[in-house]
Amino acid sequence: QKEVEQNSGPLSVPEGAIASLNCTYSDRGSQSFFWYRQYSGKSPELIMSIYSNGDKEDGRFTAQLNKASQYVSLLIRDSQPSDSATYLCARGRAAGNKLTFGGGTRVLVKP
Amino acid sequence: GAVVSQHPSWVICKSGTSVKIECRSLDFQATTMFWYRQFPKQSLMLMATSNEGSKATYEQGVEKDKFLINHASLTLSTLTVTSAHPEDSSFYICSASHNTGELFFGEGSRLTVL
Numbered sequence: 001q002k003e004v005e006q007n008s009g010p011l012s013v014p015e016g017a018i019a020s021l022n023c024t025y026s027d028r029g030s031q032s033f034f035w036y037r038q039y040s041g042k043s044p045e046l047i048m049s050i051y052s053n054g055d056k057e058d059g060r061f062t063a064q065l066n067k068a069s070q071y072v073s074l075l076i077r078d079s080q081p082s083d084s085a086t087y088l089c090a091r092g093r094a095a096g097n098k099l100t101f102g103g104g105t106r107v108l109v110k111p
Numbered sequence: 112g113a114v115v116s117q118h119p120s121w122v123i124c125k126s127g128t129s130v131k132i133e134c135r136s137l138d139f140q141a142t143t144m145f146w147y148r149q150f151p152k153q154s155l156m157l158m159a160t161s162n163e164g165s166k167a168t169y170e171q172g173v174e175k176d177k178f179l180i181n182h183a184s185l186t187l188s189t190l191t192v193t194s195a196h197p198e199d200s201s202f203y204i205c206s207a208s209h210n211t212g213e214l215f216f217g218e219g220s221r222l223t224v225l
């Protein structure tokens with residue numbers, strides 16, 4: 001079992017719709033969780049960080065964490081073509097510790 | 112977010128030569144930096160953890176004598192690919208750990224070894 005698992009996609013979403021991305025992790029000692037966006041040929045860009053159970057909203061993005069189920073998700077509301085990218089889920093044990101990344105979910109937003 | 116700068120953004124070299132890549136945290140001090148490698152259509156693979164003032168910690172399967180890491184200050188880490196070969200061609204990305212626990216990435220360095 002991989003430490004961080006994501007559906008590779010592609011997840012095809014009509015423009016204006018909600019894109020829902022899921023991520024599961026195996027290490028129950030994980031304390032910090034992150035979502036990164038990576039455009040083709042570019043380095044990852046931090047979108048959201050979440051540390052406690054529940055929802056965290058930032059603009060059109062909402063991250064959801066459920067430690068009991070070892071599950072973290074990302075919702076993208078009002079999806080735009082510019083949101084088309086690969087979204088990487090990552091987890092870590094503590095601040096400053098290395099992060100383990102999932103394989104990424106490719107999202108395609110169609111006009 | 113915090114800014115991490117990586118240089119060069121791309122480099123082409125001949126087989127057998129060495130290449131140095133620099134990673135700088137511009138607006139914060141990073142005691143820990145990480146070096147990743149990414150092959151086309153694959154995810155990020157952690158190569159090593161770079162700690163300021165001490166030896167780097169390498170992941171299993173990464174040759175420490177081939178990928179030399181130096182973290183001499185709180186804002187600079189370097190990765191040197193020694194005696195590069197075509198199979199070392201990849202996208203190398205550094206990241207710096209902010210005291211918030213968030214990890215910020217440099218722009219990446221695309222290495223092509225001929």
